[in-house]
Amino acid sequence: xxxxxxxxxxxxxxxxxxxxxxxxxxxxxxxxxxxxxxxxxxxxxxxxxxxxxxxxxxxxxxxxxxxxxxxxxxxxxxxxxxxxxxxxxxxxxxxxxxxxxxxxxxxxxxxxxxxxxxxxxxxxxxxxxxxxxxxxxxxxxxxxxxxxxxxxxxxxxxxxxxxxxxxxxx
Amino acid sequence: xxxxxxxxxxxxxxxxxxxxxxxxxxxxxxxxxxxxxxxxxxxxxxxxxxxxxxxxxxxxxxxxxxxxxxxxxxxxxxxxxxxxxxxxxxxxxxxxxxxxxxxxxxxxxxxxxxxxxxxxxxxxxxxxxxxxxxxxxxxxxxxx
Numbered sequence: 001x002x003x004x005x006x007x008x009x010x011x012x013x014x015x016x017x018x019x020x021x022x023x024x025x026x027x028x029x030x031x032x033x034x035x036x037x038x039x040x041x042x043x044x045x046x047x048x049x050x051x052x053x054x055x056x057x058x059x060x061x062x063x064x065x066x067x068x069x070x071x072x073x074x075x076x077x078x079x080x081x082x083x084x085x086x087x088x089x090x091x092x093x094x095x096x097x098x099x100x101x102x103x104x105x106x107x108x109x110x111x112x113x114x115x116x117x118x119x120x121x122x123x124x125x126x127x128x129x130x131x132x133x134x135x136x137x138x139x140x141x142x143x144x145x146x147x148x149x150x151x152x153x154x155x156x157x158x159x160x161x162x163x164x165x166x167x168x169x170x
Numbered sequence: 171x172x173x174x175x176x177x178x179x180x181x182x183x184x185x186x187x188x189x190x191x192x193x194x195x196x197x198x199x200x201x202x203x204x205x206x207x208x209x210x211x212x213x214x215x216x217x218x219x220x221x222x223x224x225x226x227x228x229x230x231x232x233x234x235x236x237x238x239x240x241x242x243x244x245x246x247x248x249x250x251x252x253x254x255x256x257x258x259x260x261x262x263x264x265x266x267x268x269x270x271x272x273x274x275x276x277x278x279x280x281x282x283x284x285x286x287x288x289x290x291x292x293x294x295x296x297x298x299x300x301x302x303x304x305x306x307x308x309x310x311x312x313x314x
Contacts, residue, residue, distance in 0.1 A: 040203045040208075042203075043203055043204060044207060044208055047215065051211070052211055052214065052215060056299060059303040059304050063306060128205075129205050129281065129285075130281075132205065134266060134280065134281055137253075137266075137280075140249075144249055144292075145246055147291055151242050151291075151295030151298050159302070
């Protein structure tokens with residue numbers, strides 16, 4: 001179903017349909033994440049990917065035209081670059097340890113300590129919250145700053161455009 | 171959408187539950203899935219829902235621009251100040267163990283305030299982006 005949604009997004013020229021399909025794709029991705037026992041990430045994907053970004057894209061669509069323009073030339077080179085990159089990435093996954101392998105480096109480095117002592121040290125049963133807010137507090141502070149910077153950047157860009165439009169129009 | 175009676179009534183009922191769910195996700199994040207980021211997005215979605223049904227001016231009256239812009243910075247500042255509080259109480263930066271009477275209580279308190287900071291910033295950013303986008307659309311409509 002995700003593959004069908006992806007192909008439909010690429011082929012479809014009506015941008016409204018593309019936005020709706022992208023929302024459906026995000027919901028499918030969220031169900032995949034639930035199946036992988038990652039409810040925290042699934043929740044984020046469902047609320048951000050399917051909810052907020054759909055609304056924002058529809059808002060952007062309101063400002064532009066609803067139909068995608070025909071490409072001016074055939075995108076052979078970008079297609080080739082994308083296919084080669086995809087093949088390289090797929091080749092790279094062959095070197096990774098298997099998903100279910102308990103001896104994989106990611107499971108033997110700091111994770112056992114988080115899992116075994118996290119509850120005693122932080123008193124927080126949800127290990128994701130414990131890692132996110134306590135052990136990796138610096139990372140989360142950085143992420144929050146990134147979100148803040150993104151918001152400030154959007155505000156600065158769109159505000160200046162609006163003011164210039166106002167001056168030019170009147 | 172202001173003329174659809176069913177939408178208006180249902181929206182009024184639903185928004186209360188959306189905000190309640192956001193608070194649940196926020197404060198229950200210690201025990202179940204969820205946390206500041208998700209709760210921020212959900213609470214912003216509730217306000218965006220209100221704006222779509224009742225119009226942008228109504229939403230701007232409930233959550234004015236200056237409040238949203240303050241929220242942008244206040245969340246990050248709150249997060250950073252939790253770290254500074256750790257220093258002042260004799261620990262390292264972002265060290266929660268010193269915030270409470272015993273280490274576990276300190277961790278709880280630290281995580282609570284940090285998640286609150288994340289919630290405030292995320293909700294503020296989402297709302298601000300929506301306001302800016304939607305505001306541009308409505309301002310360009312009258313001339314056309």
